Amino acid sequence: AFRAADRLGGIELSEIVRISERAKVLRDQGRDVVALSTGEPDFPTPDFVIEAAHQAALAGETRYTATVGTPALREAIAQEHGRQMAEVIVSTGAKQVLANALMATLNPGDEVILPTPFWTSYADMVVVAGGRPVTVPCPMEAGFKLSPAALEAAITPKTRWLMLNSPSNPSGAIYSAREIAALAEVLERYPQVWVISDEIYAHLSFSPFVSFTAAAPALAPRTLIVSGVSKAWAMTGWRIGWGIGPAPLIKAMVSLQGQSTSGACSVAQAAALAALNGPRDLLRDRCAIFQTRRDKVVAGLNALPGIACPVPDGAFYVFPSCKDALRKGESDGDFCARLLDETDVAVVPGRAFGLSGHFRLSFAYSDDALDAGLARLGDYLNKEA
Numbered sequence: 224a225f226r227a228a229d230r231l232g233g234i235e236l237s238e239i240v241r242i243s244e245r246a247k248v249l250r251d252q253g254r255d256v257v258a259l260s261t262g263e264p265d266f267p268t269p270d271f272v273i274e275a276a277h278q279a280a281l282a283g284e285t286r287y288t289a290t291v292g293t294p295a296l297r298e299a300i301a302q303e304h305g306r307q308m309a310e311v312i313v314s315t316g317a318k319q320v321l322a323n324a325l326m327a328t329l330n331p332g333d334e335v336i337l338p339t340p341f342w343t344s345y346a347d348m349v350v351v352a353g354g355r356p357v358t359v360p361c362p363m364e365a366g367f368k369l370s371p372a373a374l375e376a377a378i379t380p381k382t383r384w385l386m387l388n389s390p391s392n393p394s395g396a397i398y399s400a401r402e403i404a405a406l407a408e409v410l411e412r413y414p415q416v417w418v419i420s421d422e423i424y425a426h427l428s429f430s431p432f433v434s435f436t437a438a439a440p441a442l443a444p445r446t447l448i449v450s451g452v453s454k455a456w457a458m459t460g461w462r463i464g465w466g467i468g469p470a471p472l473i474k475a476m477v478s479l480q481g482q483s484t485s486g487a488c489s490v491a492q493a494a495a496l497a498a499l500n501g502p503r504d505l506l507r508d509r510c511a512i513f514q515t516r517r518d519k520v521v522a523g524l525n526a527l528p529g530i531a532c533p534v535p536d537g538a539f540y541v542f543p544s545c546k547d548a549l550r551k552g553e554s555d556g557d558f559c560a561r562l563l564d565e566t567d568v569a570v571v572p573g574r575a576f577g578l579s580g581h582f583r584l585s586f587a588y589s590d591d592a593l594d595a596g597l598a599r600l601g602d603y604l605n606k607e608a
């Protein structure tokens with residue numbers, strides 16, 4: 224019989240994937256499902272990016288690239304972030320950057336601090352890498368953000384990483400320069416703790432965004448910045464992300480990558496280069512569209528009985544509380560299952576992000592889908608109340 228490795232023991236199919244699959248089953252039954260469950264822009268990849276990929280393929284960029292990434296793309300990334308090329312790795316999506324970093328550094332029992340709510344994959348990735356996720360609740364009342372005191376209380380001699388994500392999936396919270404500096408002040412006392420700062424949503428900020436290393440330059444020798452083209456340039460399928468950090472860490476990640484993918488796709492790297500070198504007004508335009516959708520969704524949800532929706536500063540998610548909409552004994556998971564069954568609207572329960580009593584709704588969808596989703600939730604919850 225088939226036997227999976229022990230290291231897979233702790234992880235399950237992502238709840239987000241499970242909900243998407245359930246939504247698909249309902250759709251196949253002929254039901255008109257409005258899925259607001261996935262974090263993927265509804266925009267197409269810009270034409271000039273696709274054109275650059277086409278030209279690169281015709282010009283012969285169809286072979287293995289350097290494992291660490293093409294010099295041209297790494298140079299563009301280094302420039303974008305004001306860093307050296309030796310500090311840059313290109314991987315198959317931001318997700319592989321994160322996986323590389325954890326796999327390259329964690330020994331069994333090493334701890335990784337996850338301010339909670341966190342992006343679903345973080346905890347499972349830590350487990351697969353042999354580490355132990357240490358979740359620190361950061362409730363809505365605290366703006367879903369980690370406080371210096373809570374950080375300090377979570378640190379032990381076994382702590383290897385703090386994983387920050389700003390703007391955050393699922394909460395949309397952005398750490399200000401002052402908040403980062405306050406966390407850095409704590410971290411300066413614990414040199415064994417390194418920082419992963421996942422900034423994949425940086426270009427989707429509705430309030431000022433500051434990179435972790437810009438606000439805490441003293442910690443740059445132990446900080447890994449993670450970013451990529453997936454979200455801002457609507458390039459999720461091209462699978463290009465990058466990490467920027469101290470050269471020895473990058474080197475270890477490259478060694479690992481050399482034994483997994485041998486490096487990211489050549490044509491996709493050419494596409495990402497074109498994206499970085501291309502016009503930026505497109506990013507601003509799309510960000511403005513997301514902000515308009517955000518405002519509509521926040522207002523719509525706050526008009527519903529039992530729902531309290533804070534205003535996210537970035538990314539394309541809202542993470543409202545549904546505590547007052549739950550039936551007696553009901554979990555957020557039950558609530559979301561009920562919404563899907565009764566209204567054909569798919570959203571993801573907060574427990575998938577480590578914080579129950581909430582749900583995540585993605586507004587990376589068309590206005591029509593958002594309007595339909597809000598209307599159905601409104602009809603249903605108003606009847607219920």
Ligand code: PLP
Pocket residue numbers: 262315316317318319342388391392421423451452453459462463464
């Ligand atoms: N980091 C966060 C916080 C995300 O939400 C996502 C995608 O959902 C990723 C990383 C993964 O990005 P990529 O598609 O480039 O692997």
